[in-house]
Amino acid sequence: xxxxxCDSSRLDPVIDLGSQPWCNHFLRREEVGKEPFYxxxxxxxxxxxxxxxxxxxPKETMFGDHTYLSGVTRSLSQHFEQMASEVNHRFFTTAEKxxxxxxxxxxxxxxxxxxxxxxxxxxxxxxRGTTRRALEQGIPTRNVFFNSSMVEDLPKPFQVINAAGVxxxxxELHSVAEGIRRCLASDGVFLVQFLYMQKIVENGAFDQIYHxxxxxxxxxxxxxxxxxxxLVCFDAYLAPIHGGSMMAFVQHQGGxxxxxxxxxxxxxxxxxxxxxxxxxxxxxxxxxxxxxxxxRQLLGERKNQxxxxxxxxxxxxxxxxxxYFEIGPDTLDCLVEKNELRRGLFSPGMHIPIRxxxxxxxxxxxxYVLAWNFKQEILRNQxxxxxxxxxxxxxxxPDRTNP
Ligand SMILES: [Zn+2]
Numbered sequence: 586x587x588x589x590x591c592d593s594s595r596l597d598p599v600i601d602l603g604s605q606p607w608c609n610h611f612l613r614r615e616e617v618g619k620e621p622f623y624x625x626x627x628x629x630x631x632x633x634x635x636x637x638x639x640x641x642x643p644k645e646t647m648f649g650d651h652t653y654l655s656g657v658t659r660s661l662s663q664h665f666e667q668m669a670s671e672v673n674h675r676f677f678t679t680a681e682k683x684x685x686x687x688x689x690x691x692x693x694x695x696x697x698x699x700x701x702x703x704x705x706x707x708x709x710x711x712x713r714g715t716t717r718r719a720l721e722q723g724i725p726t727r728n729v730f731f732n733s734s735m736v737e738d739l740p741k742p743f744q745v746i747n748a749a750g751v752x753x754x755x756x757e758l759h760s761v762a763e764g765i766r767r768c769l770a771s772d773g774v775f776l777v778q779f780l781y782m783q784k785i786v787e788n789g790a791f792d793q794i795y796h797x798x799x800x801x802x803x804x805x806x807x808x809x810x811x812x813x814x815x816l817v818c819f820d821a822y823l824a825p826i827h828g829g830s831m832m833a834f835v836q837h838q839g840g841x842x843x844x845x846x847x848x849x850x851x852x853x854x855x856x857x858x859x860x861x862x863x864x865x866x867x868x869x870x871x872x873x874x875x876x877x878x879x880x881r882q883l884l885g886e887r888k889n890q891x892x893x894x895x896x897x898x899x900x901x902x903x904x905x906x907x908x909y910f911e912i913g914p915d916t917l918d919c920l921v922e923k924n925e926l927r928r929g930l931f932s933p934g935m936h937i938p939i940r941x942x943x944x945x946x947x948x949x950x951x952x953y954v955l956a957w958n959f960k961q962e963i964l965r966n967q968x969x970x971x972x973x974x975x976x977x978x979x980x981x982x983p984d985r986t987n988p
Contacts, residue, residue: 586628586639589758589800590810593632596639599866600627600794600873607642608795608904611930611939620933625905627794627801627866633809634861636782636801638794660962662694664826665749668776669698676774676842677744686743686768688731688761691715693724695747700724707739714926733763742770749778750827758800762814766837774842775816775835777807783860784829790981791873792906792955793828804831804851805861811835821848828958828981877910880980884916887951887976895949896920897963897977898956899927899939906955906980908934917953921945951976960984 587594602625612620628639677683683704687696690708692715700706700723708726710716716728729735746769769775782801785793794801802810808818819842820834831851836842859865887894896903899920907913913935920932923942930939948970954963957979964971971977 588630588633588635589637590635590806590813591630591633593630595631596628597631597863598626598639599629599636599863600791600870602626602791602794602873602905602909605796605905605908606933608908608933609797609901610933611899611927612933612936613930617931617936622934623796625794625796629863629866631863633806635806635809636866638796638799640796641799642796660959661826664824665695666698668747668778668832669695669702669704672745672774672776673699673702673704680744683745684740684743685745685747686739686741688746688748688765689750690719690724690726693719693722693726695749696724697722704745707743709735730757731764732757732760733767734760736764736768739768741768742773743768744770744773746773746775747778748776750780758810759814762810762816766814766816769816769837771837772841773836777831777833777835778824778826779807779831779833780827781823781829781831782806783855783858784823786860786865786869788828788981789872789876790828790958791869791876791909792902792981795902795905797901802831803855803861804833804848805855807831807833808852812838818848819843820845821851823851826958873909876980880910881912883978884912884953888916892950893918894951894953895945896937897952897954898922898959899924899932900956903955904933904935907932907937910980911935912953913937918949920955921952948973948975951978953978953980955980957981 604622605625606620606622623642624640626639627636629636685699685704685706687708690696690710693708696706696708708719708724709729709731710726711730713728716726719726746765765775779802780793782803804821815838816835817838818833818835822832824830824832855861894917896917899922914937917937919938919940921942922939927939928941954977960979
């Protein structure tokens with residue numbers, strides 16, 4: 586294999602999470618035990634320093650019909666609302682017509698906020714089901730994979746292009762970056778929202794590593810990729826969503842937007858911490874192995890005390906964690922979820938049954954919170970249970986930083 590960003594063959598294995606099923610396909614009863622497993626390994630490029638998976642599950646398998654809906658969590662929708670408001674405030678304030686393209690637009694949650702602010706919106710989404718939902722809500726959306734050849738059919742250029750999360754799933758990395766360059770107006774702004782690898786490591790959030798996430802960026806490594814396509818970052822900051830996501834504002838090289846200096850401060854911090862070096866990832870791998878030991882021990886103790894334990898949430902990333910920790914239905918009776926698309930399904934690999942939140946009559950003694958990135962929202966919503974003495978265990982704690 587060669588590096589997905591720079592074609593180097595100098596790739597060093599740094600994190601091995603074993604063999605794992607594709608984490609986004611929750612199983613129907615008849616599929617249980619028949620799901621294929623793939624290697625889940627992170628390698629580090631000695632040349633461009635980008636962390637990445639060394640195995641790709643075919644994208645048709647990965648994105649044909651996923652069951653993730655961005656509209657279902659309030660904090661994510663609020664985050665998208667804030668981003669729309671910020672962009673609307675900062676850029677093209679006097680323009681008569683404002684246009685935005687959202688790549689990987691999901692159910693249209695992000696674009697809905699722009700639409701309310703009077704923007705002309707267009708989404709590109711690869712999942713059929715979610716495209717349908719977006720269309721039903723009046724968000725113009727094309728059901729297609731974004732790349733440099735499909736952009737010929739788009740009503741370009743766009744003043745703003747948004748890509749939240751998806752930019753890092755993409756197998757056709759350079760084709761996508763090239764497509765963005767071609768679609769972006771000469772004074773346009775490309776907003777990349779991505780899981781920030783330095784923060785993932787500091788939070789111990791290894792469950793963010795799964796087959797859909799082929800690449801794991803810091804700002805330094807993102808810049809290296811963009812610079813190959815004539816794009817440059819002029820502002821960036823860290824937002825709390827998903828336990829730590831980078832908001833990077835990008836333009837054409839030589840574009841009109843002045844640097845805020847914030848992106849330079851972040852690049853300097855990465856340099857100071859060494860967060861782009863192989864050793865940083867090797868240390869992380871050691872910590873992950875330690876977390877496995879501690880988590881298994883803690884849940885084992887609760888089981889021995891006769892406690893009933895449920896998983897809270899059935900997020901995609903929870904499957905990385907459950908499979909790597911080897912926590913199955915003998916420990917967690919079920920995963921409690923509110924996304925109706927997952928009703929009656931089983932978690933891939935560990936085969937834990939999913940139950941709907943509104944069907945739980947009696948709470949368990951312990952909730953093992955897989956959707957840990959919504960910690961504050963969960964503790965607020967579940968205040969009554971906390972008061973009753975139900976224990977909430979967070980396998981990954983976004984409030985605790987361990988560099
Ligand atoms: Zn490389």
